[in-house]
Amino acid sequence: MQGFASEFSSAIALILNGDAELWAIVLLSLKVSIFAVLISAVIGMPVGAALAVARFPGRRMLIVLMNALMGFPPVVVGLLVYLMLSRSGPLGVLELLYTPTAMIIAQVVLVTPIVAALTRQVIEMLAEEYSEQLRSLGVSRLASVPVLLWDARLALVTALLAGFGRAIAEVGAVIIVGGNINHVTRVMTTTIALETSKGNLALALALGAILIGIAVAVNAMVSTLSLRAEREGLRHA
Amino acid sequence: MIRNFLRAAVVTLGLTAAPASAEAPFIVVQSTTSTQNSGLLDYILPGFEAETGIDVRVVAVGTGQAIRNAINGDGDVLLVHAKQAEEQFVTEGWGVERFDVMYNDFVLVGPKSDPAKVRGGTDIVAALAAVAGAEATFASRGDDSGTHKAEMRLWDTVDTDPTAASGTWYRETGSGMGATLNVASGMDAYTLTDRATWQSFGNQGNLEVLVQGDPRLFNQYGVILVNPEKHPRARAAAGQRFIDWLIGPDGQSAIASYKLDGQQLFFPNAD
8 A cells, every 4th residue: 555655646746737638627627517506506596495485285295305306316317318418319409418518417407406405494494584574574475585595695605515516526427428528528527437447546536635625625715705795794784 | 796706607607618519520439448448549549630620529438338329329430349239230220331440359367366276278268167166256347348248258158157146256346347357456356358458457456367368358349330321410421531540551550559568459450
């Protein structure tokens, strides 16, 4: 294992010495996952909030379903998206298979339930807290959704980060719909899978360390931003 | 502020995250992990791309999956190593015509301790029989890949059904060659691998080549154009150019000149 340690550190050095190809891979990972999270937010937040405040038959079942979808196996999502986008699938004409867009679609499917379920939880608590005030102002349940979402924005950042964590770390779906094509759809996780299959374990592990570093950096950045926003909010209040 | 951020994000990400399909012509080649993991394709493709301006996008999966993907139309060219399945692919009309491209061979690798005592043999059938007799751990691909098909043909010759022992000494990984070699390396198991993947594999650990040189270990690669009559959107013209190049003098000499640690991994044999 001594050889492994030195191999690992030389792999890290190699990576940090500005390997242009690697940084292109890192950038593509970030692009795909950030884009997927943004789309998931646009879909998942209103849906989650609506489920929190609306009352209709079957609501509980929908919530259970949504919570269960948080654990949707990525490989299955990849397979479903593949079948849709394949040339012999219903959306084959779009020619999206093996493109970054296909990877975004797969990640949106994975991340949206997480964002929606966590939003539902946050908004439900908030709606209970404010129910008196909202009622006295004569605001209907659904009309209160935008207000509640805005008020809960700092808590919802956590929902987005959870979704981002799932997206950036995921390999099973993107390797099927992206194809791990060099310079086109190769991202961090698929590169790690490829290097592992080549038996380059030290390099694979070093890439994993970089991926974790990126995840930490993104989380730190977002938490700093939301902390600052919180302080500003208090000052204005 | 949030709206501005979103807009900025959409602009910066949206433009660049769009597929690059519009500008450069490209083809998708469904191929096997051995051609990619060994570094062969990374070595020979730039020559073709420089000459023609056609970008070759390689999806490297097991032969079985590559063929299925090609049947679905999700590729323009098929480059794999399971002659029987390839011919069936053409007979069923999914492919236009099959051409030999190159060959190498399979080898039996196993732990240095060699519990089945097969080291130095050149008879793969006798070696597999010895492994089964000793109930020595054997890692099989178990994934319908070209290598897996070759392994199952050899077991047929041994007249042993190893899958009856699945889960005991016979382990089906259901994974690619590299993953299976990692398993074999981790549990000191025997496994059948193509020589190219083995030669370029970084985690050989306690394994070494024990049996080689049997003519039955011959490993032929073929290339087929996906039939544009079945899949009108297949990029047939560009795909044909790639095949012509691959089985022509430029492609063949590029294949022959690829060496790893001074050793040639693939031997061109197009007609």
